[in-house]
Amino acid sequence: MAKVERESTVDEETLRDFLRGMLLIRRFEEKVEERFRAGELPGFLHVAIGQEAVAVGVCSAMEEGDVFASTHRAHGHTLARGTPPNAVMAELYGKVEGCSHGYGGSMHLYDLERGNYGANAVIGGGLPAVVGAGLAFKLRDEPRVAVAFFGDGATNIGTFHESLNLAQLWKTKTVFVCENNHWAESTPGWQHSPVWDDMSKRALAYDMRAVKVDGQDVEAVHEAAREALEHARAGDGPVFLDVETYRMHGHYIGDPQVYRSKDDRQEAADHDPISRLRERLGLSDDEFESFDADAQRVVDEALRFAQSATDPKPEDALENVYA
């Protein structure tokens, strides 16, 4: 296991930007929960409330030209990478203005322009593509990196194994970000993985560089991600980021979490990455409120935009099947 150099590259103003980014995601997803409960949103959705520091910390370390693949819990990664909130919200409403033009939905957010190769609703489904992109960057000798986000539960699928094995074997320009929130739907880590409390052990099977990170500390995540991206970009091989984080809400919106203890929920609540950053920055209530108000304003605008956006024509369903 590698250790991360600790001298921070993150100044105060950057940290404030991180807070803005995390608040945007938090308020966005709270609004999504509200509108879903109100019956306005089709399908089913997953929020990453509690995991904002991972999205912001990693995406802020990515550079122009870098690409990534996300999961069923994709709002945070997508917003953190800069896709306009209007386009993301519109997608959740299944509108033409959505970032996938209404074809994808919450679990299939795409934004090729910003290197978003797609959120994936099949666990592990996006990992091989990220290895393949990292291979292409290596073959063409481009200073680009492909990043995969996935959860602890995803480390149990064969696709995960084949992807990490191949990435290390070929030293593709890839970074694997494991968001270990200790839950796979209703299944706690100890019930789904023999190494649930130390996912970095997975990397040992490939001799892959692994780094443990506190996923509630956005600065630490950013630093680890920056170092990992450098490593991969330089062609020194892929890196496995073992990020410890917390799922503060249910697996999906509306999940009664009958399977989850009060204590476990409380523990998650006690690890809110936003409160933590707020303290770290020593913000007064007023300062924080103004950050918050900005975020809220953007989200409200996104909602207005999405609600008044355009429905696809039914027959559009037969478009985009082939190039």
Place this chain on the structure above:
Amino acid sequence: MAKVERESTVDEETLRDFLRGMLLIRRFEEKVEERFRAGELPGFLHVAIGQEAVAVGVCSAMEEGDVFASTHRAHGHTLARGTPPNAVMAELYGKVEGCSHGYGGSMHLYDLERGNYGANAVIGGGLPAVVGAGLAFKLRDEPRVAVAFFGDGATNIGTFHESLNLAQLWKTKTVFVCENNHWAESTPGWQHSPVWDDMSKRALAYDMRAVKVDGQDVEAVHEAAREALEHARAGDGPVFLDVETYRMHGHYIGDPQVYRSKDDRQEAADHDPISRLRERLGLSDDEFESFDADAQRVVDEALRFAQSATDPKPEDALENVYA
């Protein structure tokens, strides 16, 4: 990594039986090569010449009621477990008297009576079944163990990952025997796995007990297997046996091995487990010849049996599709 207790349970006479078993497999497969080249055998075949100590060492440690799954390279495991050579040879000829009654062939040798759950022609294909059998034994609290044989190349398939992960998670009564001959067809270990020279690292991803064994030393294999089977039988969890061995011949019969260096072939030839055991036993030429003659006699008889055995009726092809 666990180390094997070294006090040997194997006496001189047992070692002589091991030699008999290994010679039987060697002569059997040499005959198979000869007959295949002569155009008598349908399909395509793989011999395990050089790996006899693994088959004999492991199978001799198994007990009545234990089961196993094999691979495309299955003659040795099947013979070592006691399936009559006549029945094995007859299967290679596609005869009714074959151990799979002509339905299976070399890559699908079965013998349920002796716990042979089938040789598998899909890499990794037999592993989950062995975990499932080990689970059944655990659920019914039976003192039985399920053993999986597979090669180094098989550690790259997702099925391998999911199987070992689940076996450790549920502590099934399972032993995984990785025969690392450093080749997957024409692909050398370094080209297919980042940990090709230390496969026991694969077990680290599951916190699984792993034991390294010299696969050319039948006594060492037997001891390691005995200890592993005890461990699994006692319900203490699965064990991964990382067995270093050599493929002395081609991947399949007739393989010109254009991809393989003279040195590599020579190195394999220099690690013949039979010569090694012969020396260990300090056998005179006459003694060895007599062992060899016995083996040859059994093989000749098996060939006679198979050549004069019964062809299935064409329409038998529609039997056994359903129970």
Place this chain on the structure above:
Amino acid sequence: MPDVTYREAVRDALGAAMRADESVFIMGEDIAEMGGSMGVTQGLLDEFGPERVRNTPISEMAIVGTGIGAAMAGMRPVVEIMYEDFLTLSLEQIVNQAAKHRYMSGGQVTVPLTIRTQGGAGWSPGAQHAQQLEAWLVHIPGLKVVYPSTPEDVRGLLWTSIYDDNPVVFFEHRLLYPVKGPVPEELEPIPLGKARVVREGTDVTVVAIGPLVHRALEAATKAEEEGISVEVVDPRTLQPLDESALVESVKKTNRAVVAHEAVTRMGFGAEVAAVLQYQAFDYLDAPIERVGAKFAPLAFAPVMEQYVVPHAEDVLAAIKRTVGK
């Protein structure tokens, strides 16, 4: 007869089978404490405990494969693949292993495994959570394939599948879970390979499966109003297929429509059409109509999703074409 939902009927069959036989146990993702992503297995953990109601990791290949091994070792596992889209992760074990062990062993091995899965569109789950893939399994000798449309059928057929000595792939439909229907007081096993005439009629036969059985009945009622008498037949088991029941019906009505939610192209309806045109050639007064999903993945936006999947109106239109109205 009491009314129960399709969901309760599945749960009944699982519970009854587990009570009746120690060797029956269930495995799948989130089936224990949560009771399954569709709530089907709720309560079973409390009654049977964690040894027999097993939450699994996200390992579809191993879920099926361990089921195979446990079955070979004498158990009767019922494994669940949460969405049939994820069958794509376990087909190696289903197709190369479960379906072929008995054959490759020349009859030595028995694999009494039931693989439950569910899917279906109509609620905007998106392109990776709504596919209907039953046709694939029908192509594979060694498998039995069941796709019930009512609470009574799903309960009786699941019981029979569990006690069948062959691997059975058992399809349920997401939208059917809340559907209520009458079931006998006592669980009555239903034999595999027997179709059911859901509605009698004389002018045209609609062979429908899963949710399309219900949409076909709607269409039949509407057709009635226009003076078209529709017979609706549900094969229930796709493999083995009760060909004679389908053929007999068509010989009576001289017209046929085949309806399912899966993509029409290469869907199960193709096989039924091929069978009917062959065995009832001289009886057919019109081309066999196929009703299924249009040729596209399932979009997220409801208007697009609804445009792709077949509705009662589509069945009705097909019925009318067969009678030239």
Place this chain on the structure above:
Amino acid sequence: MPDVTYREAVRDALGAAMRADESVFIMGEDIAEMGGSMGVTQGLLDEFGPERVRNTPISEMAIVGTGIGAAMAGMRPVVEIMYEDFLTLSLEQIVNQAAKHRYMSGGQVTVPLTIRTQGGAGWSPGAQHAQQLEAWLVHIPGLKVVYPSTPEDVRGLLWTSIYDDNPVVFFEHRLLYPVKGPVPEELEPIPLGKARVVREGTDVTVVAIGPLVHRALEAATKAEEEGISVEVVDPRTLQPLDESALVESVKKTNRAVVAHEAVTRMGFGAEVAAVLQYQAFDYLDAPIERVGAKFAPLAFAPVMEQYVVPHAEDVLAAIKRTVGK
């Protein structure tokens, strides 16, 4: 025109495509030093080096999946699945990812990936090395499916597949590799979606794919001797399917046989039969005959294997049934 083998024709197309475009590279198990388990890629490593001719681990899911990612990143990968039986290990990536990325992204993503695979019985490879699974892929919107039967077709169609901007699953047949046939001096791309009339005739149309094209020609010659004039049509591309070419032929001959090596039940022939009975209903003078493998896995013993797979005699018998002889 020079004669080359089907094997050489595939190699030609791969080499030509790699010479023409830096973004084309190939990946698969044992395709480098060994030149592939069927010898198809022999020599390519020497010409293009290990970066563009990549031996992979045994990781069918990742082989396809990395191909997808590389394609999304602007390459034109050609990946090989050694035996199509192993497609069962990679279908998640083929069906949920490659086939749907463009759609789910609303048209943003392009996946110019070619997946080559091969299979087929007739040499006793056993139940797990001989399946024909092309029908599965035809059921999936977003994929193109190609299955050439001659050296000329395989060369021209592979080239086109590699340069097509969609994922293409490209089927080759084990027994066709040594078959020789004429090819143009210069590689001529063949458009996807165009059937080829292999032999003209007036009494009955045989729609055949892969090795059955050759067996159908044999059968046609024998039929000729009995005064039956057989037209043989090879769709070559199963998706998109050149329906009009098949329908036109049947409208001329009024009789049809569909032939492939895959299991008849739910095989590609079912789709063709469903299409023909619908579009040529009034022209058909006899039921459409389907010729395919009997309903069993493929046994090892040659006598049993041969009993299951379809031969020229089976096609001939089907032809005769259509004309009532």
